[in-house]
Amino acid sequence: MSLMADDIIQFSSVLRIAYNLLAGRDYLKRKKFREKKKLISVALPFSDLIYGFPDLVPVFPIRMHAFKIHKYLTYLSLGSDIFGWKRVSKFLSFVKNLGISEASRIIEEIIGDVIDTVNDKYNEMYDLGIESGIPNDFCYGIKSLYGMHVSKGKNVEATLNYTIRCSAWNKYLESLKTIENPAKQVWIDIPPRNIGNALELLTENIYDAIRELEKISGNNYDKNILRNHFQVANEIRKYYKTILYEISTSDFYPCNPATFSEILVILNNSFQDYNSNAIRYRDNMLSLVNEMKERIRNKIGMDVSKMPRILVTPMFGGWEPKSHEIIYELGGRALYADWDMLLLLEEIPISKFSDPVEAYAQFLLNATKTGIGCDNDTLTDSYIRLAKQLNAEGLVFIQLFGCHSISNCYAMLKEKIRRDLEIPSIALTFNKIGENVEQVKTRLGAFMEMFK
Ligand code: SF4
Structure with missing residues (x-):
């Protein structure tokens, strides 16, 4: 800290x-x-x-x-x-x-x-x-x-x-x-x-x-x-x-x-x-x-x-709070803007x-x-809109264990990101704070390599 x-x-x-x-x-x-x-x-x-x-x-x-x-x-x-x-x-x-x-x-x-x-x-x-x-x-x-x-x-x-x-x-x-x-x-x-x-x-x-x-x-x-x-x-x-x-x-x-x-x-x-x-x-x-x-x-x-803007979302239902520190150490800056999404x-x-x-x-x-x-079509449009408005250069999508509503549309979102934004994205699964930090580190490490 x-x-x-x-x-x-x-x-x-x-x-x-x-x-x-x-x-x-x-x-x-x-x-x-x-x-x-x-x-x-x-x-x-x-x-x-x-x-x-x-x-x-x-x-x-x-x-x-x-x-x-x-x-x-x-x-x-x-x-x-x-x-x-x-x-x-x-x-x-x-x-x-x-x-x-x-x-x-x-x-x-x-x-x-x-x-x-x-x-x-x-x-x-x-x-x-x-x-x-x-x-x-x-x-x-x-x-x-x-x-x-x-x-x-x-x-x-x-x-x-x-x-x-x-x-x-x-x-x-x-x-x-x-x-x-x-x-x-x-x-x-x-x-x-x-x-x-x-x-x-x-x-x-x-x-x-x-x-x-x-x-x-x-x-x-x-x-x-x-x-x-x-x-x-x-x-x-x-x-x-x-x-x-x-x-x-x-x-x-x-x-x-x-x-x-x-x-x-x-x-x-x-x-x-x-x-x-x-x-x-x-x-x-x-x-x-x-x-x-x-x-x-x-x-x-x-x-x-020189630090890529990485949009991390959705996080209001739970996410690993070490994410932004890890992203920073890997040369990026994490943005959170769920309420605007x-x-x-x-x-x-x-x-x-x-x-x-x-x-x-x-x-x-x-x-x-x-x-x-x-529907997921409108919801994924919201993610895309937010990423565009924030000039995001990468998107980290949080897939919550137990969420079948708003963090359950990554396949559709990924396709739209590829089509409309052409920026890298990754999905991280989340269950409880602190449970999976090592895995988050490894996955974000690989993800942030794409910006080098
Ligand atoms: S399960 Fe419902 S309340 Fe929980 S994160 Fe998903 S949409 Fe939000």
Whole structure:
């Protein structure tokens, strides 16, 4: 992990996003017990509707766990209140530049901890999911989400369940009812096909969910609150896309490419619930974009013009997190952009006078019909579109054990890559984090030879 430390420490906004990701438990406890807010479990980037109710707080359930937060990161959070994050970050860089080996070790540990601790927790939740009886043939993501609900589901008032094209996902959502003391379930059924009245149906379904959320909240739905949130959500999406398209495709990076990949992983995780505070998250995303641009302007970072851009996808259901480090060591730079592949980084089409619920239905339907698609043809077109937009020079496709939906179309994708993109591609199988690192190394080693 040492290669991550030098660079990441200079991004104070990344430290804030990472800290908010890890310190969710205390934040959420405060919201729940002191401020009497109600927690709603969400997964995938489907938290937006919850922000329409100020007394409800969305949470991606892994964040309710106590993470092993490095004591110096805790110190940073305390320091941030007094000095501001930028100064704390500068202080750390200063300490590192002193060359005190102990200080270096501490800083490297901080970053290593932030990155590894989330993945360790995922594996722990995966094991718990299996122990608790989730069938073995589900994908890694579902097994670990099930484990998260077994361990922390009692803390939430409800789960907000969106049905998607994957039948295993929908079955898993149903199975949450079988967990002891299950939380209430609020459903939004997204019509699985492009039927004529899909938009009306989905709008109606969202309104039904809003009525359920009103009962949980005890307050009436206010469309202005939801519209305002969608504006914040759109800004977040804009900054995220700037990082993906302006910065990740450029020839000069604000940090080394392995660090850049780590930042994309942190964003991929935290985007699901905006770390339970969309405005804070928006502000941190804006700082991140500004910090990156400033570094590039000042030529602080790394010339990556000779390093091929390797798109690694899909990774949100589980992938080997060592992949980007291995790709970096082999001379490439790994890019992760799953949410954009599924069109979940598109703007929610709100306007001053439109109905925000209808706008959200349009957004969801667009992602369903043309992002994930009802068939593998549309889905593989999404992979191709993303690879083109990112100017990818290679594509690593993750085939998840147990996924018969979105990581099951490599044969078709390979043919389209050959026909439309003419870039090398490879499929890596994945079951559990850390299980297959040696094999991943060998396969990526052979793959990256093609760029020499
Ligand atoms: S990774 Fe595959 S099986 Fe798992 S939820 Fe996503 S689509 Fe479904």
